Amino acid sequence: MIVVDVMSGVLLGAGALFALSGGAGLLRFPDFYTRIHAAGVTDTAGAGLILLGLMLQVSSWETGVRLLIILLFLAMTSPTAAHVLAHAARRDGVPVWREGDERR
């Protein structure tokens, strides 16, 4: 079982790292479109890895199925929400940051 524990730990650690870096990116990146990228990382890679890591630690199949449902749900909704957000911002004329611009 130690192999499973190590794998789970690695997945959880990687997920936590993605979540943290995405959070830092959301705060530090210069404009809205780059921040979508940062938020997207936490919602897909971060969430996916953490949920997979938890899935290796489940004691009953019911918990595993629920984790899987959450994973599938997030995998479908987060990119959709991010896409629609970016699309709406583009329609509203939110300007794109170029190198040398002010941070917004």
Place this chain on the structure above:
Amino acid sequence: MISAVMVALLVTMVLALLRAFLGPDRYNRILAINMFGTKTVLFVAVAGFLFGRPDFLDIGILYALVNFVATIAVLRLSHYEELVSGRSGGAGE
């Protein structure tokens, strides 16, 4: 390991919250709040394992669902107001 993930999630939530407070415009706030929402989904899942109650994951599913509905509603209805009052939002009409 799980408590480390919990700390990482809480820190990420605080970072997202700061972005939601700072703005500067509506889209940045929606983005930050949407991300905060998915972090609470993970938070509930991780908290279930950490505090020995992994049977609470139904709540995580619900959070993911309402978070999506709220984001779509903000996008749909905030646009709607601008369009009803004739202040249509620019490019790509």
Place this chain on the structure above:
Amino acid sequence: MMTFVLTNVTLLVILIATAIAISRMRALYEATMLGALFSLVTASLFVLLDAVDVAFTEAAVGVGISTVLLLGVLALTRSREAVTPRRRHLPALIAVLLAGGALGYASQDLPAFGAADSPVFSHPITGTYLHQSQEDIGIPNTVTAVLASYRGLDTLGELVVVFTAGLAVLSLVGPPARPEETMPRADFHLADYRIIRIISGILMPFILLFALYVLFHGEYGPGGGFQAGVIFAAGFVLYGLVFGLDKAQRVVPRVALRILVSLGPLVFIGLGLATMLLGGQFLDFDVLDPNHPEEGQHLGILLVETAIGFTVAAVMTTVFFSFASRGVSR
């Protein structure tokens, strides 16, 4: 334990910071979204306190429905808060300080967190509910047993409150417009996003399935009629937002909604009268199956939860349709 305290404190700090940010924000859309975030954090705190059913309700109502309804209202009115004149600041401050001081003073009388000698734990009714319910009713989730069986009359009261609130909103705002009046105009752009249309289409059956699961799983885990009704409504709201009100009204016609709104209290009261006719007391489900009282309780609880689910879903959907169609048809 350390992690538990740390988690709770962090969430509380987030909660307070959000509350302050909401009160300082002038743009009401943003304030509404922060309100949704506030609800999410509150619900997470409820999860940490093991109050799962409450967390379920808080998330479903606070994030799912209140946000959508508030946004729908904002779409009809101004979206910026009016600036309060300075001279009104002082009386407001005094009122807030007095109310806050009274609450702080009253909180001194509350038992300490988790104290074993608090009335919640020492009162005999707690033991009765926790132990006796397993023999009387035999369902794992005591909350559902208390809500639908022991305190069925209170729950009927709550349902009537939801029903009355729905009627009140309808009498103020007016019923939803006819589908042909809510034809999407040129402003209807979310439906043009093929991605969101397809994803919402795929998700819809699963959302409704999840609502049914919450409805019928309420005896075993967190959930029940109120939460399931709100999830149903959230599903229809999502459908209406993405595909247009006219399509959504074709899925749930106005006549059906009108019947469903009143179906819940009717079934609930009818069930109570039926138990009286069968020789029991009002809402005494034992008599539904005289040889197996437990089975009778199960049946009664299931019927009650279903009635609640129908009415809550219908009221929420109707209110959303009324607000949203008002914006379209004017």
